[in-house]
Every structure is written in structure tokens, then in C-alpha cells.
Amino acid sequence: MQISPPKYLAPFIRHYLFLENNEKDIKNVRLFTDGSTGLILSATMNLYSYLSGDQMPLSFFYGNLNTYKDFYSKGKFSFIAVVFQPYFLNSLLQTSAKEVKNQIISVEDVVKDTLHPFQEKLFYKTDPLLIMEDLNLFFTKFLSEKMGSEYQFIAAVQQYILQNKGAVSSKSLEKFTGYSERHLERKFENYMGISPKKYSNIIRLHHFLSLMKQENNDENMTLLSYHAGYSDQSHLIREFKKNVGLTPKQYLNTKNKMAVNFIEL
Template identity: 35%
Template sequence: MQLSPSNELKSIVKHYLFVDSNDVEHSCYRFFSDGNPGIVFHFDAPLIQNNNTNTSEQLQPRSFIYGQITHYNNITLNGKLSMLVVVLQPFGINALLGVATSELNNAIVELTDVFKQDAYDLEDQLLEATSINQLISFFELFLVKRLAAVKQVDQNLKNAVNIIYQNRGMVSIEDLIKILPVTERQLERKFNHYIGSSPKKFADTIRFQFFLKSLQNIPSDKSLTEIIYANGFYDQAHLNKYFKINTGLTPMQYKSGYNPSVINFMRVQ
């Protein structure tokens, strides 16, 4: 289930996702980048997270902040799946914490390490909530108290992000620096600091997210090949390679297990 934030928080929060499932313990999921960092709250057993080479296993904390993801992760249920995901704007970590977002790439930071007792109190409130709306209300009250400390995001960076979304990720760095009053080097630095990604990598990620949505809603008068070209991929081989690197799956494997509300988190076995 996907829900929108209040108008007051739209500059930081993109949307909320409530994810639950009755899948059996040890079911495996795949999680890959959608270009956004986030905050996760577990209401049952936290999940076991492993990187794409299965060399870095860790038990997720009950609540945590995660940064940009540069490779897919394998997630294993450690009990019932029940969690609230606060999907932040691409620059949300920098705005909220005032740190260079690249420092948190592929990282998990316990919410209690950042917000101390306030985070413990929030966890307790969320566990006592009786509805999804109440969950979100408790979290928004927590975040609104911190709005005064939120850092201003560079306007050229925000404009670049908007242009990338407006063009479905199909925009070159050359195009961006023609539109914006920045050099290529300045743009690279801004993206690394505020988003934790290069502008090209970020644009590629957004293009891929738009393709995944298109993959699930192919019009009857369109072929897969047309959708591939329409989303900026050269051919099927180019798409398959990109898919495998970024998700560890083929397009058809993804399509068969797709979750319409969480397109970058899906069960794989």
C-alpha cells in the first residue's frame, strides 16, 4: 500500500509504503535501487540482508535509515513481514541529517543512533498504532518537529532532478548543463553530495524505474521491443544486461513476481 505525505513534508518525503505478507519464514526477496533513500520500521521480526555477492550478511535493526543502493540486496524473512517504509526524496538524507549522502551509500544506520531517545519513543508509538493512518501520523509528528533543522537543498540540484524525472531518465549530462547554470564538474559534485550518486547513474536508475512500470502495462497495440526502445534501451540484449547487473534477474523473472506497489522489492523464492 502506497500513501502520500502531508504537504508540509513533501519536500523531504516522497511517499509511504506499508508492506506485509504471510510468506513463510526464510522466504527470499530482492531489493534494488529506485534512486531514493529511506527509513524503515519493522513491526515483526527484522529481516536478514545480504549483498549481491552474499558476502555481507546482517540483521536489519528494528528501525533504520538506508542510503543510496549501488547494488541489489538479497533479503530473507526472519519471521512475518510487516514494515513501514518512508521513501525519502533523492536528496532527503542530506536535507534531514545535513551529511554528504554518499557517506551512507549501501549503509544501514539505526534510527536510535541518530535521534537517540526520540527514536525509541517513536518506535513505541508505532507499535501501539491501530491503523496505517495513525502510523503515518505518529511519524509525521516526529518529522515535523525537525523541520526547522532541515537543510536547504541546492536549487540547481533540485532542478536537475526534476528535469531527469520529467524526461523519464532519458536526458544526458550534456543536456543538463545546457539548461542549468553549472559546469559538468559542479553537477557531479552536487549529485555526489546531495544524492550519493553521479547524475548519469541517477538518470539511468530513474529510466529503469519508468521501464519497470511500462513493463507491467504494455498496451495491446505495443510490443516489448517498442517499449524497450521507448525507454532508451538499444535492444533486448542491452536491456537484459542492465537488468541482470541491477536486479540479478531477467525481465521475465521480474515480470512474474512484480509487486505493483513496491516495484524495487519482490519475492524471488
């Protein structure tokens, strides 16, 4: 279930997701980059890192990902994901987004009991829509008290990249912002955790995903890659495997896509 925030929160929150697995069998799942940061709220967390075997914190923030992360579940799980505009985590945690890139940060380590009421409501199986409404109030209060103004510049650059579907050059960004490539890169990495070039590549990849998933699309992969701004199909496949860990056709054939960038393997 995906729910959009109120319009006044849209510059900070992309959407909410409620994901639930009621099967007891072990599942292998993959989260891959979409250029966003976010918050995962859960009452029971049965997800474990495939790489380290560590159990994920009950609730956690996640920074911008360079690639993908694999997990496995031990039994049932359910959680609400708050998918942020990538620069919002910088303001919430009051730290450089570059420092939390690829990181998972336990909620308890940074905001202590602030989000505990939402975990309790999930534990007692409160309607997720009611919890999301309460989260809207929580984030509105935060914005009224602590949000700075420079995010507006970063948000404008982000929108420029989104409107061009990731097909932007360093020169076009310099012309749009009036900043040198290096100066813009420093600002972007502080607020977004990644460079403008990396973010543009992610947006272009997700534009290709949207083209690939369109119904009744009879065009071949070469044409689709061209329409998405890739120089050739081999370039597309390299970028896709780097970010998703699969080829485009393997992704397309993946049956259980819990979200566009969260899939069961």
C-alpha cells in the same frame, strides 16, 4: 499499503509504505534501486542480510543503492517504510549522501531515542495511518528547524531528470544548470549519493518498468526498450540485470511484488 504525504512534504517524502508478512515460512526477498533513500521503522525485525547473515537493525535509514540487496525472513514481520526524495537523507543525517551510499544505518546510532515512540506504536499495533500522520508532524518540525536552501537546486535538477524520464545527456544537464559536468556531479553525489548519470539510468529503468506493466500492452520488448530510451534490447537487459539481478521477463513473472522495487524471490 502506499500513502502519499501532504503536498507540503512531497518535495521531501515520496510516499509511505506499510508492509506486512504474516507467514512463518522463510522468505527470500530483494530490494533493488529506485533512486530513493529512506527510513524503515519496525517493532520486530525478522529480516536478515542474505550476504552476511546479520539481522537488520530494528529501525534503520538506507542510502541510495547502486544495485540490489537480498534478504531473508525468519517468521512474521511488519514495518513502515518512509521513502524519501533522495536528497532528504543528506539533511536528516547531516552528512554527505556519498558516504552512506549502499549503507544501512541503525536509527539508534544517529538519532538515538527520537523515533522510539513510533516503534512502540508499531509494537502495540496502532493503526499505521495514525502513525504516518504523527510522522508527518515529526518531519514538518524538522524542516522548520534545520532544512537548508541548496536542496532546491538539487530538487530542480531531479525534477528535470524525472520529467525527461531519465533520457538526459551530460550536455543537456550542463545547459539546464549552468554548471560543468564535474561540478554538478560533486553536488549531486553530496546530496543524492550517486551521480546524475546513475540517477538518470535508474529513472529510465523505472520508466521502462511502468511501460512493461501497462495493461493490454501488446508491444514487444524491443519496442518497449526503444520507447524507454535504450539504444537496443541488449543494452536494456544489461542495465536491468545490473540493477535488479533479473531479466525483465523474470521480473514480470515474479508473483509477489510487495512494492515496485521490493520483491519475493
